[in-house]
Amino acid sequence: MLADLLSESYAADLEESWENERTATPVRAFAVRLHETGCSLRETTTILAELGVERSHGAVWNWVHRLADNGCDSPTAKPSRVAVDETAVKIDGEWSWLYAAIDLETKLILDVALFGRHGTDPAAAFLHQLKEKHDLSEATFLVDQFGYRTALSRLGLSGQVNYTERNLIEKWFHTLTMRIDRFHNSWVGSRSSVCKWLEQFMHYYNRQRPHQALDGKAPIEEVQN
Structure with a gap:
């Protein structure tokens, strides 16, 4: 079975994220990873069907968001x-601003956040x-404009x-951007759903995506060394 083939390649701590689900956890983890790495919901369900698992687009979407809610x-x-x-x-036709920070040595995404301006x-x-x-006691921030210098100064940070x-x-x-443009020119959905998607993408980038x-x-391996 597909679940048996995948059982050695997923994190066991995901089990609690999907209690009371009828689909085996390794299969759900596999589907979420397919979607994270660039497959659309339709493509993901097609791949699962080819492997003998028939599930709806909505089911995969729910798996993605449930993992985002419980992700590390x-x-x-x-x-x-x-x-x-x-x-x-752009979220539902309105512009927002996505802030992000990355550790230049380990390539770890430290955080992301959305703001209205x-x-x-x-x-x-x-x-x-x-x-x-x-x-951040020993961190130096590399920025591209002096507006950040004021923000850093407020918090006693070096930049x-x-x-x-x-x-x-x-x-x-x-x-x-490439990941988003794979399906849409902009996000369609609420700000909270976009935040959940960003958390899931950051989780994938830090813990699964080879660099x-x-x-x-993956960056997490560099941090833990």
């Missing part, structure tokens, strides 16, 4: 250099959220304007 946060990190930036995203105040709010989750080394965060935004600069390892 990024591990606490103590980065030395952090790139932070924001990009505009951009500027010093949202940047400070995002950095405060980041400071609550990670040890410098850098247009070269910080391009890793821009590459991550590009990866994210060329890390010799094929």
Whole structure:
């Protein structure tokens, strides 16, 4: 059976996320990973059907969101250099701003957050959220505009304007955009559903996606070494 073939390749701690489900957990984990890595819901259900598991688009969608609700946060990190930036995203026809921060050494996405506008105040709010989750006592932030310098100063954090080394965060935004554009020009749904999707994508990027600069390892493996 498909469940038996996949049983050795999923994290056992996912079991609690899917209690009382009739589909075996390894199959659900496999379907979620297919969707994370670029398959549409239709493509995912087609692959499952080819493997003998008939499930609806709605079932797969529910699995994705249930895992996002119960997924692990990024591990606490103590980065030395952090790139932070924001990009505009459209949700149901309205623009929002997605902030993200990445550890330049481990390539770990430290956090993401959505705001209705951009500027010093949202940047400070995002950095405060980041400071609550990670040890930033020795971190230097690489930014691309002086507005961030004001936000960093408010929180007692160190930063410098850098247009070269910080391009890793821009590459991550590009990866994210490619994943979104695979299906839609913009998100369709509520802000909360977008936040859940972003959490799931961050979980996939940090824990499952191999990174060329890390010799094929996921960022979480670099953090735990």
